[in-house]
Amino acid sequence: MGEYVMPNLQREKIEEYLDEAGKRLDGRNANEHRVIIVEDDISPAAASAIRVKVGKTEVLCGVHLAPTTPYPDSPDEGTFMTGVELHPMASQQFDIGRPKINAIELGRVVDRGIRESGFIDFKGLCIEKGEKVWQVFVDIIAINDDGNLLDVSGIAALIALGRARMPVYNEEEGRAEHEFTTNGIPLNKKAMSLNMTFHQVGKTIVTDVSKEEEHISKFRVSIAIGDNDGKPRITAMQKGKAGTINVTAMQDVLKSAEETWKELFPKIKEYAFN
């Protein structure tokens, strides 16, 4: 809908303050994440539904499970789908209607981060080989965009999956009852991987961007990192925007990623599994 308009003066102020003082307009250091707040019980009809707020950026995320027929090439594995809706309620820049490229990319990056890490135990979602498996839906809806919806969506998906309960399965009718067991869904908790996105603003690599920083950044790199016996291990990456990355910037990104991961990963695990 509306273009995001920002005066050049504001752009220069953000870049200068970062490059000279290493600080951001909201007072954060370049590598400082905003506080994460998680609320439960957004919808009693979902396997889990949560609200995640990171600063003023807010998403709702729900997990649904439904029995379905498996794909012929993986008859004993469940299926998984992530949908991200950048609803116009969240920002002046979002339109109503079919998902546009930014929502599609966001959904795919979040999906890949979860799918490729092996976090979901697809074989554990099999009900009867070749006949019935569980389909897992993760739906993310943006409520307010104040930057970094990508990471906030990813965080919400991990926590919602971690908190999801298995529905009661009605074997005779092959459907889920309107009732949940106390069991979680099959997950390889050790394989969980956290997606973090870093932007270059001015000459500085910045974590957890605000909306303004996101708008003026030269490039972004998303890195999903999992735990390999206490050491970080990269499981997915994606570069975004037209700017190019030089060797120093890449080193800065990797250093920031490692620092952020060490700080954030235990917190996300805590939210997801406790």
Next chain:
Amino acid sequence: MAEGLYTKRFDGRTFEECRPMTAKVGVVPSADGSASFETGDTKAIAVVRGPRTLHPQHMQNPRTGILRVSYGMMPFSVWDRIRPGPSRRSEEIGKVSEWALSSVVDLSGFPNTVVDVFIQIPKADAGTRVAGLNAAAMALAHAGLPMKEMLSAIAAGKADKTLLVDVDKAEEDFHDGEGATDIPLAITSRSKEIALLQLDGKISPEELTTSIEMAKKACDDILKVQMEALKNAGVQNG
């Protein structure tokens, strides 16, 4: 009153009683106006964006701004996942909500513009369109748009022979005897006129008249909750 098969409500309310209500204003900081309205396990979030220039230009009205309302249920709001995006049901509810809100909001001071109202339902236990209207009316007021009156809405109804207000899902699915009748109604705050009316079920004209009176009473209670939230908005957000 309590004749017939439905003599005691499933959740213990009296037949004139609404579910516990919570209203909040300013729930979406980036919007021009926003509010949430919750009754039992039904919740609506409404966001107002505008007035802003309407495109395409040929849709503009040089005499007034235009109100545009969309309604949608979030995929995880009910037991069977809802596919995101518009459906025939959501389009219709958006339109009847738009008509209802247009009767109280005055956009004549904003020619050629559009005001968008986005209603979203994160959890649903019946009565989502009326919860949406309650939230939307608050969000429009929160956006500072000129309003002739406020608007409050409720689903009145009937289970077998019993008239009641604020129908929940279990009551909506009442099949015994005469079954269930669902009457979503929106009432303007001062003139007490009907701004939205839908009905499905089986009901006599006399019962309908009584239902409307019961709905009006319930809307008085809802209005208090809405006004209280609007008054507190400055305190909450300041």
